[in-house]
Amino acid sequence: MDEILRVEGLSKQFVKKSMFSSKKSLVKAVEDVSFSLYNDEVLVIAGESGSGKTTIAKLILRAITPDSGKV
Structure with a gap:
């Protein structure tokens, strides 16, 4: 089988600003x-809302840059 995607040690953090x-x-x-x-x-x-599914997809698509790891 041919490997078509490899994700290694992918991490991403965001800065959350308080509203008040x-x-x-x-x-x-x-x-x-x-x-x-x-x-x-x-x-x-699969996972609950806010568990990072969309972030993983954006990292794989290179729409955002990972803090560490590689695709």
Whole structure:
């Protein structure tokens, strides 16, 4: 089987600003995600709202830059 996608140690954080103060905090959206996808395989990313599914997709598509790891 041919490997068509490899994700290694992918992590992404975002700065969350408080609505009522100038305080900022870091939110870990994705932390140390790794997987490989091979020809003729199907990958499903499932989870609750806010669990990082869309962030993983944007990282794979290179729409956003990871803090660490590689695609």
